[in-house]
Amino acid sequence: MIVAFVETLDGVLKDVALETVSVAHRVKETLGGEVVAVGAGKKVEGLEQLGKAGADRVLFVEDERLEHAAQARAHALLKVLEGKDVRAVVFPATKPGKEVAPFVAAGLSAPMLTDIVDFSFEGEALVAKKPLYAGKVIGTFRLEHPVLIFSHRPKAFAVRRDGAEAPVETVQVEVDPRALRVEVLEIKAKEKGEVDxxxxxxxxxxxxxxxxxxxxxxxxxxxxxxxxxxxxxxxxxxxxxxxxxxxxxxxxxxxxxxxxxxxxxxxxxxxxxxxxxxxxxxxxxxxxxxxxxxxxxxxxxxxxxxxxxxxxxxxxxxxxxxxxxxx
Ligand SMILES: Cc1cc2nc3c(=O)[nH]c(=O)nc-3n(C[C@H](O)[C@H](O)[C@H](O)COP(=O)(O)OP(=O)(O)OC[C@H]3O[C@@H](n4cnc5c(N)ncnc54)[C@H](O)[C@@H]3O)c2cc1C
Known part of the structure; x- marks a missing residue:
């Protein structure tokens, strides 16, 4: 299975999630299996749209406590993936993606590449390009492992829109209370209507x-x-x-x-x-x-x-x- 992390915020599906799923679909073209989009947090409408970008199905852990708690979100993701044949996990190199990905990589004992802007495969090894030294050079990295974990730079990849809506399943997991020790006290919303x-x-x-x-x-x-x-x-x-x-x-x-x-x-x-x-x-x-x-x-x-x-x-x-x- 190829997993795409679904970024959501306060009940809204973020645009970048479609890109992450599209990237996962590109991985599937080489590694095979199904693309499963996995997210966690407050209830979100419209998750079936991820099918258009290439998700075969969507699994979502509905639990408000996970909304702004990266470690707990990662913990929930790991619970969902437990016992499954995971070949790759794709994250967006956004703030939430950057926070959650390392916990998941550690949990799966897999290496991780970050912020890639392009990739291809040599056999089943991922060969990825990533800007280095403040973008002065582009490095090429080869990742060979049973589980490929990486994050993609937002807007670096084209979004697929030719798929059909995907089935969405809401799942419950028991979240380790130790992963919920961080409490978010306040979030300052930015001015309404402004594009990030x-x-x-x-x-x-x-x-x-x-x-x-x-x-x-x-x-x-x-x-x-x-x-x-x-x-x-x-x-x-x-x-x-x-x-x-x-x-x-x-x-x-x-x-x-x-x-x-x-x-x-x-x-x-x-x-x-x-x-x-x-x-x-x-x-x-x-x-x-x-x-x-x-x-x-x-x-x-x-x-x-x-x-x-x-x-x-x-x-x-x-x-x-x-x-x-x-x-
Ligand atoms: C560790 C570190 C991290 C940094 N991180 C960042 C970062 O994330 N982002 C960032 O931007 N910078 C960052 N900087 C700062 C960076 O080095 C520059 O100081 C900064 O980007 C300069 O901003 P500027 O181009 O707006 O100003 P300036 O360099 O002062 O340029 C202003 C420009 O405006 C032009 N100009 C002036 N008036 C007019 C006019 N009327 N019409 C047309 N053109 C005009 C001038 O010709 C000039 O080219 C960082 C620096 C350090 C040391």
Whole structure:
């Protein structure tokens, strides 16, 4: 059986779960067996949709206590997998995925690879590619073991949508009380309606060049125009300089000490392109840079560059996108 960890949050199936299942389906093409999507936490609607991405069935442990407790969630997963012929377990390299995967790997006494962006097979050994040294080089790793455990970078793999809905089974497991020792006291929800950079199709990011928090409105307007024109999920990101200055919350930071993203489109506005920023976004499919300094390092990795004042370029771009959208 090929297992895909199903990421859910507060009763909502996360988009990345479809990608994880799609990756598991790709593993099945070589190793065979069935793809079983396994999750744990608060009751979630719509789990049958995972079948479209390639899950043969879905097992879900409904237990609210597991929602934010990584060790307990991992423990529940291990209970579900007990005695089964597990050949691979795939996780997303997201926060919950990163927290749960090591517990599961330890529980199955298996090695683990993290944050891979591509893979193939040599016989039954996994040969995976993974960015290293802040994305400066791509390492190739070979994993040969009866149980292959790895996490994939979100947005690095295509999502399958051609399958049929999968049967969903709710399972009960006895959770070890020792795994429930961590109690979550408070969770601060982010502003309603905002797209998370880790989940966005397109990201418009601002840096020190934005000059102040009030100017991020320009980026929100641009993001809004892009959404209206394309229907894509567009998020506003920020460099660490903008976050450290208190212009944007840390949850928007892209980079080595922020979030690692791989959107279809990344527009860097007033961002110089320091190594630590590139580490978080260089695997974006198309990169556009808007910067008044033609020597800014961001242009070295940009597919398209605009050398000009962002305060001129961004409003004009927004205006033209709105015009295209017929507004
Ligand atoms: C351990 C460590 C971890 C780090 N982690 C991160 C991280 O996760 N993410 C991150 O981003 N950084 C990170 N950094 C910081 C990083 O090194 C840079 O300092 C930071 O990315 C710079 O942000 P910036 O590009 O917004 O600012 P700057 O480097 O100051 O660049 C501002 C750019 O704006 C341009 N500009 C100014 N005005 C305009 C205008 N009107 N029109 C057009 N362009 C304009 C300038 O030409 C310049 O290129 C980290 C550093 C360390 C040491």
């Amino acid at each position: 950079v880790a989940e966005a199709d397109y990201i418009v990011s601002g840096g020190r060049g934005m000059g102040g928090p009030e100017n991020f409105k320009l980026l929100y307007d641009l993001a809004d125009a892009l959404t209206r024109l394309t229907g894509k999920k567009v998020a506003v990101g920020a460099s660490r300089a903008a976050v450290d200055a208190g212009w944007m919350p840390h949850s928007h930071q892209v980079g080595q000490t922020g979030k690692v993203v791989s959107p279809e489109l990344y527009i860097a506005v007033g961002i110089s392109g320091a190594l630590q920023h590139l580490a978080g976004m260089r695997t974006s499919k198309v990169i556009v840079a808007i910067n008044k300094d033609p020597e800014a390092p961001i242009f070295k990795i940009a597919d398209f560059g605009v050398v000009d004042d962002l305060f001129k370029v961004v409003p004009e771009l927004t205006r033209r996108l709105k015009e295209r959208a017929g507004e």
